[in-house]
Amino acid sequence: QARFVEACRKAGIRADTLSPEEAMRLEPSVNPALVGAVRVPDGSIDPFRLTMANALDAYRHGAQIFTHTELMSFIIEGGRVLGVRVKDHRTGEEHEHRARVTVNAAGIWGTLVARKAGVTVSMFPAKGSLLIFGHRVNNMVINRCRKPANADILVPGDAITVLGTTSDRVPIETVDDMRVTQREVETLLTEGMQLVPSLASTRILRAYSGVRPLVASDNDPSGRSISRGIVCLDHLSRDGLAGFITITGGKLMTYRAMAEQATDMVCRKLGIDKPCMTAVTHLPGAEESEVKLPEKQIFAFMARLGRHGSLAGSIASDDEIDNSLVCECEEVTVGEVKHALSNHAVDSIDQLRRRTRVGMGTCQGQLCTLRASCLISQLLGRSPKDTIADTAAFINERWRGMYPVAWGATLSEAQLTAHIYQDLCGIGAADLRTTQDSAW
DSSP states (O other), X not given: OHHHHHHHHHTTOOOEEEOHHHHHHHXXXXXXXXXXXXXXXXXXXXXXXXXXXXXXXXXXXXXXXXXXXXXXXXXXXXXXXXXXXXXXXXXXXXXXXEOSSEEEOOGGGHHHHHHHTTOOOOEEEEEEEEEEESSOSOSSOEEXXXXXXXXXXXXXXXXXXXXXXXXXXOOGGGTTSOOXXXXXXXXXXHHHHHHOGGGGGSOEEEEEEEEEEEEEOTTOTTSSSEEOSEEEEEHHHHHSOBTEEEEEEOOGGGHHHHHHHHHHHHHHHHTOOOOOOTTTSOOTTOSOOOOOOOSSOOHHHHHHHHHHGGGGGGTOOOOTTTTSEEETTTTEEHHHHHHHHHHSOOOSHHXXXXXXXXXXXXXXXXXXXXXXXXXHHHHHTOOHHHHHHHHHHHHHHHHHHHGGGOSHHHHHHHHXXXXXXXXXXXXXXXXXXXXXXXXX
C-alpha cells in the first residue's frame, strides 16, 4: 500500500491513506475484513455514450461516418496508400474513398487491416469477461490494491454495477464470437466476493466479454515481449509504405491520448502546425449549461438528463405520447427514441440500446423490445418481416448475455420472456435460433 501511495504522488495523483473505519464509512459495501485503503480521484463512464459523443463531435467537425461498411482492400500505387475500397453491407455496393493519409484504428482487428495493406503488425487478443449486477452495490469505484489479476475492480454505472475483469489470450480467429465461460463466471464471483461480500446475494443480470489488443515488439513476433501501452506506427519509416499509420494498444482510459498521438502524426505529414484541443474541449452534451428542471419532477426527464447532459433539452417535449415510456426499467421515452432515430444513425433495436439503454434494465428487454420494435417500424417504414427479424435478433442478443448466469431470478426472467415472445407473439424457433447462445 505504501508503495502504491508513493507511486501515485510521484505521478501527481492525490492519494489519501484511510483506516478501515474511514473506508467503510465512505463505502459501506466493502469487505469489513480489509486492513487498509487508499482513496484516489476516480470515476466511471458509459462507453456507449462516450463512443456516440465522439462520433457526434467528429460529425460536427466535418467527418463523414459510414456504418455497416467493411474494408475490402487498399488503393496502393507507387508504395503509397491512396485510399480504401469498402462495401456497404446494407446495399451491397462498393465504393472508393481516397485520402492523403489513411489511419488504421481498428483495435484488435488492426492486425487484419494491416495485412490488407501488405504490412505486419503483430497483435495478440486478450479476452476479458465481466459481470453486470442488477443494482448499484457500491457508489464509489472499488479497486483491489495488488498486482493486476482477475476481478480487480467493481464499477458503479447508471443503475447497475460491473465486476471485472478476467484476462486470457485467445486466438485471433475467435474475436468475433466471444463467449463467457462458466469458469470465468465462477472466478469473477469468487474473487469479487472478497471485495464486496454482498455480491453473493446480488442478482446478476448478464455477463459479457471483450477483446483488448496486446502488441508484440517488431523484433519479437513470438509475442513473448508484448506491450499494454499505446503503439503508434508510421509505416513509411517502418515498412516503406507512405500514407498509412496504425494506432493500437492502450485501452478506453487512454483513448483520447491515443487519438492525439495519431492525429499529431497525421498533421506532421500534412504540414499542419496546430495544437490538439481535445484535452480541454468538451464533448457534445458535456458542456456547462443551465437546464431548467420541470416544476413537477418527471423521472424520465432526469434519466434523459443523465444520458444526454446539455443535449437533453433538445429532446424535451410537451406531447403526451412523446413523454410516454418505451423502456420502464431505464425510463426511455417515445421522444427519446424519435430523437435517436433522427439524429444518431439508428436502424435497429440493438443500436437504439447503445444510444438510450433500451433493454439494458432488470427485465433485459422483456417488456420494451416489442414497443421499441414497433416504434422503429412505424418511424422507418420497415416491413413486418424485417421487424420480426430485428425483434428476434435483439431477444437472442439479450439471451446470449443471460445464458452464462441463467439461474435464480435471471432464469425465471428469461423463461417469462420466452413465453411472451414465443407463445404470445408467435416468434418461433426459426427466428429464435436453437443454439447454445440463443436457445430458450
